[in-house]
Amino acid sequence: GDSVTQMEGPVTLSEEAFLTINCTYTATGYPSLFWYVQYPGEGLQLLLKATKADDKGSNKGFEATYRKETTSFHLEKGSVQVSDSAVYFCALSASNRDDKIIFGKGTRLHILP
Amino acid sequence: GAVVSQHPSWVICKSGTSVKIECRSLDFQATTMFWYRQFPKQSLMLMATSNEGSKATYEQGVEKDKFLINHASLTLSTLTVTSAHPEDSSFYICSARDSIQGTEAFFGQGTRLTVV
Numbered sequence: 001g002d003s004v005t006q007m008e009g010p011v012t013l014s015e016e017a018f019l020t021i022n023c024t025y026t027a028t029g030y031p032s033l034f035w036y037v038q039y040p041g042e043g044l045q046l047l048l049k050a051t052k053a054d055d056k057g058s059n060k061g062f063e064a065t066y067r068k069e070t071t072s073f074h075l076e077k078g079s080v081q082v083s084d085s086a087v088y089f090c091a092l093s094a095s096n097r098d099d100k101i102i103f104g105k106g107t108r109l110h111i112l113p
Numbered sequence: 114g115a116v117v118s119q120h121p122s123w124v125i126c127k128s129g130t131s132v133k134i135e136c137r138s139l140d141f142q143a144t145t146m147f148w149y150r151q152f153p154k155q156s157l158m159l160m161a162t163s164n165e166g167s168k169a170t171y172e173q174g175v176e177k178d179k180f181l182i183n184h185a186s187l188t189l190s191t192l193t194v195t196s197a198h199p200e201d202s203s204f205y206i207c208s209a210r211d212s213i214q215g216t217e218a219f220f221g222q223g224t225r226l227t228v229v
Contacts, residue, residue, distance in 0.1 A: 034217070043119065043206050044157075044220040089156065093218070100147060101208070101218050105156040 002027040006090045006104035013080055014112050021075040021107050023064075023090035031092040033057075033066055033073040034101070038087045047075075047088070085111045115141045117209045119221025126197055126228055134192045134224045136207030142187040143209035147218065148180070151204040163190055197228040 006023040013019060025033065032051045036044040048057030053068035062077045073090060090104040116139040126132050136146060145164050149157040161177075163169035163184035171177045179201075181193040190209070194201055204225050210218040 032217070036220070041223075041225075043223040044208070046217065046219070049217060100159055100162050102159075103157050108154070 002031065002092060002094060002102050004090050004092055004102055004104035006088075006107055008105070009087075009108040010110055011107060012110040012112065015082055016079045017111075019075070019077040019080045019084075019109070021088055021090075021109070023073045023075065023104060025071050025073065025090075025092050027071075027092055027094065029094060030068075031094050033064070034091040034093070035062070035064055035073070035075050036089040036091060036103075038089065038106070040086070044089065080109075080111050082111045082113050085109055115139075115209075115211075115219045117143075117207065117219045117221045119207050119224055121224060122222060123225040124227070126226070128198055128228055129196055131193055131195045132197055132226060134194075134205055134207070134226075136190045136192070136209065136221050138188045138209045138211075138219070141209075141211045141214070141219075143190070144187065144212040145210045145218075146184055146190040147208045147210075148182060148190075148192050149206045149208070151206060151223075153204075157206060160192075194226065197226070199228045202226055202228045 003026045034049045035047040037047045048059040050057040050066035056065045064075045087106045087108050089106045093101045118137045120135045148160045160175045161169040161171045169182040184190040206223045208218040208220045
């Protein structure tokens with residue numbers, strides 16, 4: 001079945017460091033790919049998405065490119081801030097619009113001032 | 114983006130009682146709603162998927178008589194935890210999607226349930 005694998009955390013970085021959180025997926029067809037962020041005690045917020053190969057999603061300085069050849073959707077940010085500390089979830093949704101969203105296990109990110 | 118409101122944000126109840134959690138889509142029609150459970154420092158576990166006007170589809174291992182889901186309208190779904198026990202204490206999150214518009218789902222802010 002479809003699945004998402006993302007790097008395990010926690011990831012600890014200093015402010016202004018470069019961030020990469022790896023995400024790979026397994027799916028039949030052409031899924032849509034998402035990154036969600038969860039701040040402490042809150043629900044999930046959509047951070048960015050890409051719906052087809054080579055699409056780049058971007059938001060708040062974060063970027064991820066849909067790479068079909070490597071089945072990856074790695075999250076990157078050039079200069080992280082303390083306020084970026086949160087849990088980040090990579091997810092996919094099958095091309096069938098009634099299908100469920102499948103999440104990775106999440107990566108906890110700590111940014112030190 | 115679209116807004117999904119979940120209520121209450123936290124609730125404490127006595128063991129043996131039932132608790133209802135509401136999930137509303139405020140500015141779009143939620144043809145599909147999902148209910149998740151999240152344990153501390155873990156990912157979201159999908160409990161069930163519901164389409165408006167039809168019975169929910171439960172994931173393997175989720176007791177449908179324990180976790181009652183009703184999706185009576187295009188803007189409201191409810192999850193009722195019946196005869197709650199301490200092991201039901203968790204963070205419950207709903208999400209909603211307008212399947213006609215696309216594959217993106219929007220999430221509620223979550224409900225922290227504590228059963229004492």
